[in-house]
Amino acid sequence: METLEAQAEDFAAIVYAEPGALGLIANIVAALMIATENMLDPPFSAAAVTLSGVHLIVVGGLLQIVAGLLSYRRWDHLTATAFLVFGSLWTSMGISRILTAQAAAQDGADVVRQATLPGLVGFMAVAVVLCVCAVTVNFLLPPVLIAILLTLVFEAVGAWFAWGRRVAAAFEIIIVLAGVYAVVVMMLKGVSQRYILPGFGNAPYDPLLMRTAGGPAPKNEKKKVTKYSEPMGMGFLGNVVPATVLAFYHLGFFSDFRPAVAMFVFSAVCQVLASFYSFLRHDFYHATTFIIYAVFWNSRAVLQFLVSSNFPEIMTSRVNFYGQWTLVGLILVVVFVSATVNRIVFLYNLMFAVMAILSIDHIPVVAHDYTFGVSAAIVAAISTYTGMSALENSIAEKNVMYIGAEVVHSDKLSAAIGAIFGTDSEKTSKSEYDDDDYLDAKIVDTTIFISSTIALMAHSATEATNHIYPIAWIMVAGVFLHAYAARLAYAAGSLAKAYVSLLLTVYWAIWVAFLLNPNLAVLLRSLSVGMLCLSTVAMVMTPTFSGVWIPFGVLMELCVITQVVTVFNVNPKWMMLVTSLLAAIVSLYAATAELINGALQRVVVPIGLPLIKEKERAENTAAPPCPLFTSRRSSALREVARLLDQGCVVGVPTDTVYALAGSCKVPESIKKIYMVKGRPAEKPICLCLSNLDQLADVNPPFSPLLWNFMRRCYPGGISCVVPKGEWLKNLGLGDSVDLVGTKDNICIRVPDSSVLAYLVSVSGPVALTSANPSGGEDSTHHDMVIESLGEKLDGVVCDGTSNELVASTVVNCMKIDEGVISYFRIGCTPQEVVDAHFEAAKAEMNSQSATLDIDHKMS
Structure with missing residues (x-):
């Protein structure tokens, strides 16, 4: 069996290194460039301003966008979002500088300043959001983001007042200094795989300590995906x-x-x-x-x-x-x-x-x-x-900011729509949307229909209005969105739909060129005839797609014919309107049906089955990446317990979702859990016991109220965070005491799972955490554990589908004696149930206290 160190070497943080360093370097260079310009007195030559704008686009924009794309593959929500936001900011500022250089020669610089100020105001609002969120990530990002926010403010002021440019330069220097330190920290961490200098790795305000927002939580639970932020x-x-x-x-x-x-x-x-x-x-x-x-x-x-370009008759x-x-x-x-x-x-x-x-x-x-x-x-x-x-x-x-529950549950909405269309009796429709490949294909279909619907309806209005006004919708939805749909289709593995999307892109590009300049009709004739031949091939392929594609393909063929006769100047009146309008109606129905079906994850609005179905291929069964053990045999569980005693990390079922377990008798196994998950060291791991009596035997100094509350919570999907103490060593944790929980507290888990209870009773207390890459999707089936972490584990206990979709509810009991509990996470057990347990425990303790007082007075 391979050692865990060899198996864990593909941890995502290593694979993608530290893209944050690249993004910050882009910010440093861009900020230094703008600061230098702000410290000098205008006017500047048009060539210098243009060159500055080009550098901002390439360095501050494109490089930072690349860093953001890489950060999305590292499950780094804030950094990825910030880099893409500020990458687009520097790109916009670069374009504005180029426009300013051109307008200066025409005395139009004031027009450019007025037009760019509203955009800076919008960027300020986004920067405020990023600054607030950065407080819960680390110590270094907030100063950088706050400096960028203040830079935006004074850049706006500097458009009219010279002193604003000087103040903006000062904050840009702060961006440079803070960014340089952050890059050094990240580079050292990237080389050593640990934080040598302070600033990262912890946060001014730990989000784990933030209480969840009030109000009911959404009941439409969806699985998280850890591959991307x-x-x-x-x-x-x-x-x-x-x-x-x-x-x-x-x-x-x-x-x-x-x-x-x-x-x-x-x-x-x-x-x-x-x-x-x-x-x-x-x-x-x-x-x-x-x-x-x-x-x-x-x-x-x-x-x-x-409109601002004063196109004739627009x-x-x-x-x-x-x-x-x-x-x-x-x-x-x-x-x-x-x-x-x-x-x-x-x-x-x-x-x-x-x-x-x-x-x-x-x-x-x-x-x-x-x-x-x-x-x-x-x-x-x-x-x-x-x-x-x-x-x-x-x-x-977790939901630390209020978002509220859903207005209506998806099952109720599906039943209502299904009753209208007669699809409420379909039992297998939901399983199709559980298949990621099927869902990807549906996203491609919906994107194509959305773009076609918008472009076709706008185009149909051409004869009713004028030939310039619809260009905006045709260009954005018809050309660019169909090109985007082709990229999605290629990623989804559907070359046929990629082909159709590219044809539609060219089709609408021909219309844009013709509408902008009808004199190009002669040049477009050969291209439109070629499009007619290629679109006929696409129409022949539509029976292999869903049923709604067939009328859409036929009507689009008529639209292509309309294009051909138009560029040949033999277009009958209203032919463009009729063909585009009919195709738009069919496309609108298809887009609406796909949107509703995809959002509800089942077929409730009929879209038709393919006339020609693809032959299913037999699945190729490969050897599992790690040993698998059935939960139905005690001999298999004894082998798992032996692995735990040897310091191995094993995927196990619980009463909620699947978890990773490591024996507390072997501290190295707990360290391996962190390596397997890629879990940050500041995030604690809980302690799992087989039953509450195992805890009572070591007699921890808990108050009667806490004992009463835990007896009501255990066993089950509730975890209690309690104070640490010497009593942990009596449980046999030894040197593992410092590796579970935090310095002051520890989370106790007593799952209502016979499989896990048996393993703990045989092997002793185990360190437990969810079986997924850090921050990722909870594993609700042993196949998910095998797929995401199988190559890094020493074994997985296979128990089928989990009982819950989310992990346990974590309750903060550190201030329970003050009559207060709070929540680190609302999981499978609703907050109302836990609050009811707590109120019942307090009521019982108050009743016992009153009884003792009466007995004392009577004696």
């Missing part, structure tokens, strides 16, 4: 900057929108990458929702750019443009399905839908500026809290 916070924060810019613009703060387009890099980077990483995490809801947000903001930005028949109604409809679908997520997300999407409705172009311009501007400002404020709550809850790995 959670991008939800970044996705929601991606709405802050574009909403702020559009609010300032429509409320009349500035009039030329062209310089402000650079700030929409933030939305494009944050929300597209948040969608992509949600796809990699097999998170259907966020993978599709963030894309809809991105399409809304960026199509609006392109539209206002075209405002003609503006109030007749109905092309964005399908986008509004999709947002309403998102509101509908988000009722199964949590209350904060539901209210946020509801406000987003209100803003989308108030942004429609049927509203006259004067009223439109007010309705859209005010609603965008509200969305920006709500986005800040929604993003902050998602990010902080991801960092703390």
Whole structure:
């Protein structure tokens, strides 16, 4: 059997080294460059300003974005989000500098300053969120982020006052100094695999000590994915900057929108990458929702750019443009399905839908500026809290900020919709969405239908309005979103859908070129005929997809024919409108059905089965990466107990989720648990006993109230954190006392599991922690343990599906004698149940105390 040290060498922190160092170096160089510029007196030559902008884009932007992408693979929520946010910030500032250099020659520098200020305000709001969240991560990130926040403030002031540039330079020097120290710490840690210098590894405020937010927790429990960090916070924060810019613009703060387009890099980077990483995490809801947000903001930005560019006749028949109604409809679908997520997300999407409705172009311009501007400002404020709550809850790995329970449980909503469509009797539909490959394919389908729906409806309005106004939606949804869908399809292993997505990308690119300049029709004729041939091949492939693809493929073939006859200048009147509208209706139904089915994780809206099904291949069974033991045989459990006595680490079932166990008689086994999980040293491991009598035998100095409370909690899915003491050595822990719990307290676990109780009774107390990479998805089946950690373990006890989806509830009993308990984590046992146990224990103790007083008086 391989030693654990050899098995643990592929721990993710080693594989991806320290990308934080790369990101901070990018910040250092960018901040030093801006500080040098701010300490000098303008004016600067156009070449110098342009070169400065290019350096900001390459060094501060692209390098930092690369660091953020690598950090997402290290389960580092805050660092990944911060690098991508500030990477897009430096990129936006670089673009603004290039625009300023060009505008200076035309006396337009003031226009650029006015247009970029709202974006800086949005970045300030995001920086505040990151500063607050950084307090719960380590000591070094908060000074860096606070310095960046103050730099943004005084950069905005410096646009009009010279003293603001000097103050901004001072804070940029602070960024450089703090960043240099942080890079040294990270580089040393990357080489030695431990923190030599202080600053990282602990936090000013430990999130483990933070109490969970009040209110009921969501009941729609979903498994966590540990391979990539959670991008939800970044996705929601991606709405802050574009909403702020559009609010300032429509409320009349500035009039030329062209310089402000650079700030929409933030939305494009944050929300597209948040969608992509949600796809990699097999998170259907966020993978599709963030894309809809991105399409809304960026199509609006392109539209206002075209308006500010004074394209001929762009405002003609503006109030007749109905092309964005399908986008509004999709947002309403998102509101509908988000009722199964949590209350904060539901209210946020509801406000987003209100803003989308108030942004429609049927509203006259004067009223439109007010309705859209005010609603965008509200969305920006709500986005800040929604993003902050998602990010902080991801960092703390529990709900420390209020998000609320779901408005309606997914089972109830599924039953209601299924009753309408007659799909409520389907028993096997949910299992399909448990397959990650199937779910990935559905995300690809939904993305294609979303992009087609928006582009087709906008295109159908071309003949009813003018040929310029729909370009924004066609370019963003039709060209860029279909190209993104092709990337998803390739990652999902579907070359056929990647082919279809690329064809649709080219199809819409031809339309964009034609609408921008109809004189290109002659040059586009050969390309459109080639598209007709290739799209016919795609139409033939659609019977291998779901049933809804067949009418969609046929109608898209008609749309391609329409394109051909248009560039040949023989287009019958209204042919473009009719074909695009019919295809948009089918695509809207498909997108709505896929959104509802994917969010509810079962087929409740029919989408049809493939006419041609792929032949299933026999699965290739490979040898397990570690020894497997059945939980049904005592001989197998005795072998597991022998492994524990030898200092091995074994995956075991509990009464909640699967856990890693190491014997407390062998301190090295506890150290191995930390190596296997990649668990930070500051995160404690609990002590597992077979029953409460095992604890009573060593007579720890607990109060009667604590004993009464523990008797009500054990055995079961509740863990109690109690004070440490010399009594631990009487349990046979020896040198392991310092390796379990913290310096002052220890978490006691007495699971209601006959398998684990038998192992502990034979081998003695064990150190116990969940069987997953640190901060990752709880393992609810032995296959998940084998897949995620099998190569690093000395064995796994196979007991099938776990009894719960989440770990135990951890109760802080350190102040129980003061009549107070708190919670480190709300797990499988609801807080109401634990509170009821505590109140019953207090009532019993008070009753006994009153009885003793009466007896004393009687005597």
